[in-house]
Amino acid sequence: MDAKGASASTTPRGIRKSNSTKSAGAHSTKSHESVDVLGVHPFGTLRVLRPEWSPRISEQMITAGSHEEASSPLPPPPPLDFPAESAYGLVGNHLPSRDTSSASPTKRCADPQAHQMGGGDVAVILDLPEVFLVAYDSVSFTAHNFAGVRDIPPGPHFFWVAHPSGVAARAGVWLLGSESQDHVHVVQWDSYNEVLTEATRSESRNSAENMPNIHAQLIPYPDPSRLAQGPGRLSVSQMESNRSIWAQLTTHVNATILNRITGPQVGGWIVHTLDRAQGALQFSPEVELERAVPNKNLQRRELNFTFETTTRLFSIESLGAERTQEAMDPSVYLMSQIEDPDKNLAYEDLVGEFQFSFIVGVHLGNDASLEQWWFMLLKLLVKSHLLLQEQPLLVASMWRTVAAQITYSSQWMESSVLDNTESRCRELRIGLIVYKRRMEEFLSDDENVVTSDHLSVSTAFSRLEAVLTDLGWDLSGDYLRKGVVMMEDGEQVELELTDLEAEDERGEWAPELVELDEDGRERGLISWSS
Numbered sequence: 001m002d003a004k005g006a007s008a009s010t011t012p013r014g015i016r017k018s019n020s021t022k023s024a025g026a027h028s029t030k031s032h033e034s035v036d037v038l039g040v041h042p043f044g045t046l047r048v049l050r051p052e053w054s055p056r057i058s059e060q061m062i063t064a065g066s067h068e069e070a071s072s073p074l075p076p077p078p079p080l081d082f083p084a085e086s087a088y089g090l091v092g093n094h095l096p097s098r099d100t101s102s103a104s105p106t107k108r109c110a111d112p113q114a115h116q117m118g119g120g121d122v123a124v125i126l127d128l129p130e131v132f133l134v135a136y137d138s139v140s141f142t143a144h145n146f147a148g149v150r151d152i153p154p155g156p157h158f159f160w161v162a163h164p165s166g167v168a169a170r171a172g173v174w175l176l177g178s179e180s181q182d183h184v185h186v187v188q189w190d191s192y193n194e195v196l197t198e199a200t201r202s203e204s205r206n207s208a209e210n211m212p213n214i215h216a217q218l219i220p221y222p223d224p225s226r227l228a229q230g231p232g233r234l235s236v237s238q239m240e241s242n243r244s245i246w247a248q249l250t251t252h253v254n255a256t257i258l259n260r261i262t263g264p265q266v267g268g269w270i271v272h273t274l275d276r277a278q279g280a281l282q283f284s285p286e287v288e289l290e291r292a293v294p295n296k297n298l299q300r301r302e303l304n305f306t307f308e309t310t311t312r313l314f315s316i317e318s319l320g321a322e323r324t325q326e327a328m329d330p331s332v333y334l335m336s337q338i339e340d341p342d343k344n345l346a347y348e349d350l351v352g353e354f355q356f357s358f359i360v361g362v363h364l365g366n367d368a369s370l371e372q373w374w375f376m377l378l379k380l381l382v383k384s385h386l387l388l389q390e391q392p393l394l395v396a397s398m399w400r401t402v403a404a405q406i407t408y409s410s411q412w413m414e415s416s417v418l419d420n421t422e423s424r425c426r427e428l429r430i431g432l433i434v435y436k437r438r439m440e441e442f443l444s445d446d447e448n449v450v451t452s453d454h455l456s457v458s459t460a461f462s463r464l465e466a467v468l469t470d471l472g473w474d475l476s477g478d479y480l481r482k483g484v485v486m487m488e489d490g491e492q493v494e495l496e497l498t499d500l501e502a503e504d505e506r507g508e509w510a511p512e513l514v515e516l517d518e519d520g521r522e523r524g525l526i527s528w529s530s
Contacts, residue, residue: 113204114181115211117150121177122218123159124148124207126188126199133162135363138242138412141224148207150218153243154179156253160363161189161196169273170364171196174258184208187268198267245412248404249359251397252352260349261303261356271301271360277309277368278302303368305353306345307337309375330379331386347394350380351401358405362417373417374424377402382431385438392453399460403467410471418471432468432475436461 115122123136125148134143136159149159152175160172173196175185186204190197199207217227222239226232234242258269313330338345354376361369381398388395409417418425442448443458465475515523 111181111183113184113186113208115184115208115215116182117211117215118182119151119215120154120221121152121175121183121185122148122150122211122215123152123157123175123185124187125159125161125196126186126203126207127191128161128189129163129191131164133164133166135160136221137246138408139224143219143224146219147214148218149221149224150215151221152177153221155247156250157246158250158359158363159187163194168194171273172271172360172364174253174262174269174271176255184211185268187270195272196270198265198270204267245404245408248400249408250355251401252348253355253359254352257349257352257356261305261353262301263304271303271364271366273364273366275301275303275366275368277372278304303372305357305372306343306349307334307353307376307380309371313379329383329385331384331390334380334384334387335390347391348397350376350394351397354381354398355401355405358417362409362413370417374421378424378427378431382428382435385435388439388442388454388457389448392451392457396453396456396460399457399464403460403464406464406467406471416471429473429475432464436465436475 125134125146128134128143128146131142131144132146134141134146136149137157142164154177157175157177158172159175160170162168162170171194173187177183184204184207186199186207187196188199188203189195220226220232222243223232223234225234262269262271262275313333334350337343338347338350354373357369357372357376360366361373381395381402384395406416406418409415439458439461443450443454468475517523
């Protein structure tokens with residue numbers, strides 16, 4: 001009696017081992033006490049997979065599907081100010097349980113990450129905080145219980161998220177919308193490191209299989225303020241403008257570019273505010289930012305640009321005047337590097353990297369990307385005058401991209417990429433004036449063979465000039481050389497600008513070299529005294 005009582009009093013509490021005899025009929029409901037969490041995973045995030053969905057069985061099929069789809073922070077764009085009780089509350093932070101009755105293995109399509117709801121691709125971000133700043137392409141908003149976006153059109157798209165306070169680092173991911181089938185892209189928010197990470201294969205499959213239950217509740221890509229068939233806040237013209245400007249910004253962003261810059265990734269190409277350029281100097285802006293925002297657990301990636309900011313833009317084999325010319329105009333060196341068969345580059349890659357650096361730079365405030373954008377604009381494009389003659393279609397594409405980028409940053413964002421960069425803007429303005437002169441000289445010279453491709457450069461440059469004119473820039477030839485400036489105290493000071501002194505001494509205005517005699521007079525002149 002006493003022994004039995006002692007034994008009962010020492011029985012451990014908590015999870016108890018079930019009695020296999022009593023549970024033989026699988027009818028026992030008291031085999032263990034319920035718990036709220038399992039390890040570090042929140043309750044409800046762990047799921048039991050059916051045998052036919054085993055990762056071992058589906059690994060090759062999923063890998064094949066993935067390969068097919070892979071073939072100074074600035075303020076965010078003006079947010080769409082939704083009410084607190086918005087339709088986003090319909091979508092939970094964790095996706096609802098899957099209805100297995102409507103998703104039989106026999107009806108599954110070849111791609112396990114494809115859905116059959118129609119409308120386009122779907123992007124799902126798992127485990128985002130309840131209230132978070134979310135943006136994709138040219139739209140940003142504060143989302144409540146965000147789960148994903150549907151009806152995504154084909155082509156490159158950039159999603160990024162951040163804390164609503166606006167002072168935290170940002171994480172983004174590039175996704176490529178599929179052409180042939182409706183694909184479900186899935187990434188996950190790591191709340192511990194505050195970054196986007198690749199979702200596990202099981203979570204990706206769960207999201208794809210659960211799409212019939214949640215598709216209608218996802219945010220429509222054209223207008224995030226509209227769900228199902230309800231009215232939205234964006235007009236048809238606004239939606240078309242958003243889609244048009246994004247298409248102009250990403251004409252040459254593709255899997256090849258993304259793999260080269262960020263390295264091959266599964267499910268998407270993830271980037272972060274603190275990512276640095278390969279070979280970044282010890283005192284570069286991105287290194288200083290990394291020191292200001294320390295996070296030992298964050299896996300920072302190196303961005304591998306083809307032409308680094310420290311690249312020597314002339315060949316060491318050239319000497320004398322040839323080297324000087326290459327240093328002033330990097331066109332020859334630029335073409336030699338792109339045409340090098342060992343580098344596996346194409347001229348279109350130059351445009352793609354230029355577009356990547358702008359988008360990641362302005363949206364994530366990534367200093368490495370912003371530095372790369374300014375380097376490519378000021379040192380490669382503006383100074384490559386001979387490139388107009390040799391690769392006019394490439395040059396026209398670059399100028400169209402610049403026009404779209406400046407338009408986007410000045411009209412779609414609260415702060416322009418040209419703000420707070422006075423010295424660089426001055427260098428850009430002078431460089432564009434010189435470029436326009438050289439371009440007009442080439443197009444008006446009867447000795448040059450001018451084709452329609454060359455004229456397309458002039459058209460693209462004119463579009464950029466119109467955009468800059470709206471910002472108060474003047475690229476005309478009548479550049480003020482000397483003038484009177486009134487100081488703050490009312491004093492008037494005469495200033496002479498020498499920015500275009502070298503350019504003024506070209507062509508018909510170039511100084512003439514003459515030979516002088518022993519008396520310092522020009523030889524060959526008629527003397528009336530002799």
